[in-house]
Amino acid sequence: MATQTTDEDSKEEYMFINMGxxxxxxxxxxxxxxHLDGETVVSSDVEVGYLHRGFxxxxxxxxxxxxxxxxxxxxxxxxxxxxxxxxxxxxxxxGLKVPERCQYIRVVASxxxxxxxxxxxxxxxxxxxxxxxxxxxxxKAREYLYDLIEDACGARVTTTYxxxxxxxxxLPPGFAEKTLEALPKVEExxxxxxxxxxxxxxxxxxxxxxxxxxxxxxxxxxFTGPCLRSTGVPYDVRKAQPYLVYDRMxxxxxxxxxxxxxxRYLVRLEEMNQSMKIIxxxxxxxxxxxxxxxxxxxVLPPKEEVYTNIEALMNHFKLVMTGHGLKPPVGEVYFxxxxxxxxxxxxxxxxxxDKPYRVRARSPSFxxxxxxxxxxxxxxxxxxxxxxxxxxxxxxxxxx
Amino acid sequence: xxxxxxxxxxxxxxxAEHIEDSHSFRxxxxxxxxxxxxxxxxxxxxxxxxxxxxxxxxxxCVDFPEREKRLEVVYHLYSxxxxxxxxxxxxxxxxxxxxxxxxxxxxxADWLEREAWDMFGVEFKGHPDLRRILLYEEFEGHPLRKxxxxxxxxxxxxxxxxxxARFTRxxxxxxxxxxxxxxxxxxxxxxxxxxxxxxx
Numbered sequence: 085m086a087t088q089t090t091d092e093d094s095k096e097e098y099m100f101i102n103m104g105x106x107x108x109x110x111x112x113x114x115x116x117x118x119h120l121d122g123e124t125v126v127s128s129d130v131e132v133g134y135l136h137r138g139f140x141x142x143x144x145x146x147x148x149x150x151x152x153x154x155x156x157x158x159x160x161x162x163x164x165x166x167x168x169x170x171x172x173x174x175x176x177x178x179g180l181k182v183p184e185r186c187q188y189i190r191v192v193a194s195x196x197x198x199x200x201x202x203x204x205x206x207x208x209x210x211x212x213x214x215x216x217x218x219x220x221x222x223x224k225a226r227e228y229l230y231d232l233i234e235d236a237c238g239a240r241v242t243t244t245y246x247x248x249x250x251x252x253x254x255l256p257p258g259f260a261e262k263t264l265e266a267l268p269k270v271e272e273x274x275x276x277x278x279x280x281x282x283x284x285x286x287x288x289x290x291x292x293x294x295x296x297x298x299x300x301x302x303x304x305x306x307f308t309g310p311c312l313r314s315t316g317v318p319y320d321v322r323k324a325q326p327y328l329v330y331d332r333m334x335x336x337x338x339x340x341x342x343x344x345x346x347x348r349y350l351v352r353l354e355e356m357n358q359s360m361k362i363i364x365x366x367x368x369x370x371x372x373x374x375x376x377x378x379x380x381x382x383v384l385p386p387k388e389e390v391y392t393n394i395e396a397l398m399n400h401f402k403l404v405m406t407g408h409g410l411k412p413p414v415g416e417v418y419f420x421x422x423x424x425x426x427x428x429x430x431x432x433x434x435x436x437x438d439k440p441y442r443v444r445a446r447s448p449s450f451x452x453x454x455x456x457x458x459x460x461x462x463x464x465x466x467x468x469x470x471x472x473x474x475x476x477x478x479x480x481x482x483x484x
Numbered sequence: 485x486x487x488x489x490x491x492x493x494x495x496x497x498x499x500a501e502h503i504e505d506s507h508s509f510r511x512x513x514x515x516x517x518x519x520x521x522x523x524x525x526x527x528x529x530x531x532x533x534x535x536x537x538x539x540x541x542x543x544x545c546v547d548f549p550e551r552e553k554r555l556e557v558v559y560h561l562y563s564x565x566x567x568x569x570x571x572x573x574x575x576x577x578x579x580x581x582x583x584x585x586x587x588x589x590x591x592x593a594d595w596l597e598r599e600a601w602d603m604f605g606v607e608f609k610g611h612p613d614l615r616r617i618l619l620y621e622e623f624e625g626h627p628l629r630k631x632x633x634x635x636x637x638x639x640x641x642x643x644x645x646x647x648x649a650r651f652t653r654x655x656x657x658x659x660x661x662x663x664x665x666x667x668x669x670x671x672x673x674x675x676x677x678x679x680x681x682x683x684x
Contacts, residue, residue: 133618140603141627141634176510303538303564306592317564324567415509418560418571420541431560433546446542446560454595483618 098126105134109212109469112479114453116460116468123464128457132450135479143443148174148248148410151443156242158445159481161204162197162424164233167246170443172327173419173430174248175377177412182377186250187328188370192263193236193245194328194421195359195366199270200229201424201476202310202352202359209349209473210281213290218277225273228266235259248410249383250376260367267360274356282353291345295459295471298343305458306451309426310351311475315343321422332369333362348474382410409438418446425449425476449475449482491535491570499525504575514571522574523584529561529570530589537561537570540586543596545604549630553577555606559586576606585611603628 099120105113113134119126139158143151155166168190175182182190203226211219230240235256237245245252281287297307302315312319320337322330338354340347376383380399389396402408414436420429426448433442452475459471492506492513502521507514517525529537541560548554553575561570574583585608587593597608598617605626608614616623622641625632 131617133616133620136618138627138634141632145634179510301591304591306540306590306596308539319564324564416514417510417512418542418569427541429542429560431542431544431558442546444542444544446544450595450599451592454592 097121103468105131109472111208111473112477112482114472114477114479114482116456116472118465118468120465123466125460125463125465125468128460130453130456132453133483136483137480139445139484140443143440145439147438148412148440151440152244152246153242155445156244157480158447158484159201159423159425159428159449159478160241161478162201163241163243164193164197164245165201165421165423165428167243168194168328169419169421169423169428170430171246171248172421173417173432174410174412176417176419177415177432177434178248178379178382179413180249180377180379180382182250183374184329184371185254185373186375186377188366189251189255189375190246191328191330191333191366192363192370193233195363196229196232196263198422198424199356199359199363200226200233202356203229203270203274205424205473205476206277206349206352209470209476210277210287212469212473213287215281215284215287218280221273221277221280225270228269232259232263232266235262247376247383249379254375260370263363263367267363271357271360274353278353282350288346290466291349291470291474293342293344293346294463294467295345295348295474296343297455297459301458302343302455305455307426307455308448308451309423310348310355311452312426313338314340314347314351316341321420321427325420327419327421329366330362333365335359335362345470345474352476407438411436411438420446423448423481425452425478425481428481445481445484447481447484449477453477453482491529491568494535495525495529498528512569512571514573516573516575519574519576519583522572523586525572526559526586526589534566535563536565537563539564540590540592540596541569543586543593543600545600545606545628547604547628547630551575555581555604557583557600557606578605581605582607582609584609587611602626605629 101118101120102115103118104115115131117129117131119128139154142154152167152170155170156163158166203222207219207222233243234240236259237243237252297315299315299317302312303317308319316339318337318339323337335358338351340351384403385396385399390400403410412434414434416431416433418429418431420427427446428448429446431444431446432440435441456472456475460468490513492508492515495515496503496506499521502518502525503515504518505516529535539562541562544558546556546558548556555576555578557574557576559572561572576583583606585593585597587597594612595617597611598614600606601608601614602616602618603626623638
């Protein structure tokens with residue numbers, strides 16, 4: 085089979101190479117099948133699904149509050165946001181509104197989680213470009229946040245802090261002071277990394293004008309979150325359709341211009357500053373009061389009463405035993421929250437039973453990955469690394 | 485909604501022949517469409533300046549096995565300029581689980597429809613490359629259907645031949661039945677391909 089020099093047949097000369105799923109730069113198990121012409125990517129096929137664990141199927145066989153355990157493991161770097169999203173969707177089904185204190189706590193928890201998510205994303209993506217120092221500085225910053233989360237709910241990553249109708253337990257005493265102490269330390273780490281990376285020649289050479297996606301393509305590919313905002317579309321669920329107490333928070337939404345990797349980095353960097361602003365404001369404004377809604381068919385009674393009082397014991401029984409439990413009204417709702425990567429939406433169908441009929445997690449990373457091919461085609465192999473890193477694909481969220 | 489009319493009302497006026505049902509629950513508007521009307525309604529919702537639903541937020545299915553039309557394909561649309569949402573539904577039966585693709589309107593539908601095929605077995609007519617996305621090719625069945633038991637075991641799969649593959653994405657599509665030869669790219673065996681050729 086002699087090779088001819090026509091365009092059609094020169095395809096025979098392209099090299100087919102497989103990147104991932106076990107690859108040091110493919111954090112989160114993604115396989116990219118590449119067609120290479122030397123160093124240039126001619127076409128690519130992205131294969132996801134290596135972390136598919138059947139979240140949606142499992143939710144159909146577990147009670148409403150038990151599904152929360154699975155939501156932790158969706159976007160496992162910002163688990164509190166997943167918890168909040170699911171719980172808000174179920175509460176929308178009920179038509180419940182949680183008390184003010186609970187809403188403020190949920191906002192603080194979401195923003196701390198968003199900080200952790202952006203820290204991890206920037207840390208991992210710059211590490212893959214060689215900036216190991218920046219990675220460790222941001223990991224140090226993230227540890228301060230994990231200490232706070234551990235204080236609040238006992239776990240660093242698999243938090244399951246929210247419950248339908250409220251929160252598992254109120255914040256521990258001194259939480260606000262500890263947070264206000266930790267935030268300046270986090271800010272310092274971020275400022276250090278900003279100084280190291282943002283005007284760094286090597287970094288800029290690798291991320292400016294690589295992984296570019298246009299506004300129209302981004303919207304058509306269902307992009308949301310920092311990746312969409314980096315192309316210039318100022319869509320943020322917290323501003324467009326505010327939930328909890330975000331309408332009282334005074335924060336900006338950073339928007340990029342070119343849609344390249346540098347813009348995504350800058351958008352995330354600035355969003356972290358805005359998150360800290362929100363946390364400070366929410367802690368200042370947080371009222372005292374109950375944290376759970378006052379509905380006995382949804383929220384467990386306090387333990388002191390369960391042990392002393394027969395009505396409370398029966399209430400507890402009715403919420404916990406198999407076959408009983410939360411029974412939301414029949415119907416379907418969709419509730420979007422702003423996750424670390426974009427709009428995380430939960431579409432829940434209920435048939436009145438104690439288990440959901442169908443839970444669908446609209447995963448922002450899945451849609452971002454659908455656009456990855458567009459970002460890397462035509463670029464170099466080496467540009468795949470910052471492009472993929474800047475998307476912040478979280479395997480648990482993408483594949484569920 | 486600039487002119488005060490909700491999308492639901494606009495659709496009821498313009499596409500009354502395509503609408504089977506509509507309701508509003510907890511602030512979410514839902515429209516159940518007939519299969520034939522889906523494409524026209526979607527094109528209208530995407531292009532009309534008063535609607536401008538430019539983001540296909542989600543495309544998924546729900547399985548109601550006791551109904552005659554058991555699979556319900558659900559589309560969530562969002563309009564960035566007008567900040568509004570709507571949910572479209574199309575009901576299909578198991579005997580003809582085919583819906584027209586919307587991947588020419590919103591590119592994300594490419595992957596979302598592949599997932600709907602993978603999990604539910606809904607076929608999308610006109611989809612450029614309908615193959616499994618979250619599960620492996622040799623998987624049998626459509627797991628999110630209600631008759632798929634959560635603890636069902638899959639048969640063992642023979643190890644695949646590693647071949648020098650050449651893939652094309654936009655080829656004529658026929659629905660997948662999961663067998664390896666129907667994979668979305670052409671695979672040639674070692675004998676056919678000859679010795680590996682790189683750029684000289």
